[in-house]
Amino acid sequence: MKNLIFEQCHRHFNDIVAIRRDIHQYPELGFDVHRTAGIAADALQALGIPVKTGIGRTGVVGDLEVPGASKRIALRADMDALPIQELTDVPYKSKIDGKAHLCGHDAHTAMLIGTARILSELQSNLKTHIRFVFQPSEEALPGGAPAMIADGALEEVDEIYGIHVFPLYAVGEYATCPGPMLAQSDTFKITLTGRGGHAAFPHLTVDPIVIGTQFVTAIQSIIARNVNPLDSAVVSVTQFHGGEANLQNGLAGAALNVIPPSVLIGGTVRTLQKEVQTRVRGQLESLLAGLANAHDATYTFDYQEGYPVTYNHEPCVTTAVDTARELVGEDNLIFPVSPILGGEDFGYYSQKIPACFVMVGAGNEEKGIVNMCHHPQFDIDETSMIYGMALLVNLAML
Numbered sequence: 001m002k003n004l005i006f007e008q009c010h011r012h013f014n015d016i017v018a019i020r021r022d023i024h025q026y027p028e029l030g031f032d033v034h035r036t037a038g039i040a041a042d043a044l045q046a047l048g049i050p051v052k053t054g055i056g057r058t059g060v061v062g063d064l065e066v067p068g069a070s071k072r073i074a075l076r077a078d079m080d081a082l083p084i085q086e087l088t089d090v091p092y093k094s095k096i097d098g099k100a101h102l103c104g105h106d107a108h109t110a111m112l113i114g115t116a117r118i119l120s121e122l123q124s125n126l127k128t129h130i131r132f133v134f135q136p137s138e139e140a141l142p143g144g145a146p147a148m149i150a151d152g153a154l155e156e157v158d159e160i161y162g163i164h165v166f167p168l169y170a171v172g173e174y175a176t177c178p179g180p181m182l183a184q185s186d187t188f189k190i191t192l193t194g195r196g197g198h199a200a201f202p203h204l205t206v207d208p209i210v211i212g213t214q215f216v217t218a219i220q221s222i223i224a225r226n227v228n229p230l231d232s233a234v235v236s237v238t239q240f241h242g243g244e245a246n247l248q249n250g251l252a253g254a255a256l257n258v259i260p261p262s263v264l265i266g267g268t269v270r271t272l273q274k275e276v277q278t279r280v281r282g283q284l285e286s287l288l289a290g291l292a293n294a295h296d297a298t299y300t301f302d303y304q305e306g307y308p309v310t311y312n313h314e315p316c317v318t319t320a321v322d323t324a325r326e327l328v329g330e331d332n333l334i335f336p337v338s339p340i341l342g343g344e345d346f347g348y349y350s351q352k353i354p355a356c357f358v359m360v361g362a363g364n365e366e367k368g369i370v371n372m373c374h375h376p377q378f379d380i381d382e383t384s385m386i387y388g389m390a391l392l393v394n395l396a397m398l
């Protein structure tokens with residue numbers, strides 16, 4: 001079976017590369033993925049697969065029905081790009097300024113189209129119904145997955161599988177793990193307000209920069225002293241703004257003799273367990289409240305919960321691992337991989353039904369393909385798409 005699957009993947013490879021490059025050149029953001037969704041819907045329809053469009057606003061769902069089958073598995077691809085300028089020199093570089101497929105969702109869409117083509121040809125060998133799920137807006141909160149689920153994308157589905165190209169692993173490698181694999185990823189926005197004034201008279205002010213920097217230092221102790229060392233968590237402050245300098249001009253023209261009335265602080269919290277998330281969130285606010293109170297300042301604390309944990313269930317993990325092992329052997333299987341504190345809206349599906357998410361190696365050091373997802377020079381070794389399709393096809397044939 002392995003040889004047949006790889007043979008089919010190789011046969012479709014050039015077409016799938018062409019589809020990926022086409023999508024790559026015309027990236028679309030969030031729910032605005034009309035062109036990409038059109039490509040997916042047309043491809044399924046051309047195979048005679050009944051298609052529903054407008055699922056989760058701009059998503060596409062197709063069902064390959066198999067006579068006599070009782071089980072249905074779903075295979076999911078995301079279709080959206082990122083609002084980043086691409087800085088590669090590839091001939092299929094993004095033609096749209098400020099938008100680019102720098103997370104590989106173009107490859108995910110192309111691979112799921114390829115998988116549908118191969119499975120249509122092998123339909124007589126299938127024992128389960130297959131649902132192809134193309135979703136919008138993985139990159140932007142609130143995510144496309146909740147909208148897809150609300151519109152019935154998981155109805156009558158027993159298990160769901162998703163893949164992600166990952167340049168930190170080499171082409172031909174797969175990585176997954178049981179339990180939590182990707183993090184709950186939350187964000188926080190804080191306004192800390194004191195009393196501004198003349199920098200030569202600090203005693204007449206409540207200096208939010210001094211309080212804010214104490215807060216940033218203090219939260220470093222949350223991970224070190226409030227989270228069990230065996231659990232995982234990250235708190236990163238990614239924004240700290242005070243005063244009115246124009247960041248583009250450095251500090252040219254900035255009022256260096258004024259203590260500002262307030263500062264803005266923002267960042268992200270990544271956790272793998274609900275109790276850890278609750279603990280970190282609580283500690284953040286109590287440190288903020290304590291410091292503000294001690295210095296006569298006030299604050300607002302806006303904590304936004306992001307995508308839930310992507311949780312890999314049994315028996316899906318065993319199925320995925322057995323499938324991967326059959327394709328590439330034990331040596332090319334990274335299992336169990338350590339969980340990653342990145343977020344994925346595939347987590348929503350995994351909260352609803354048994355699921356497994358698998359990283360597909362897409363890096364190639366010799367070709368200089370080493371940049372991580374979201375890097376402006378991110379790219380994949382396109383050969384990885386053979387392995388992505390092979391995994392999905394093999395999963396669907398069980």
Ligand SMILES: [Zn+2]
Nearest residue numbers: 103139373374
């Ligand atoms: Zn991404």
Ligand SMILES: [Zn+2]
Nearest residue numbers: 103105138164
């Ligand atoms: Zn992604």
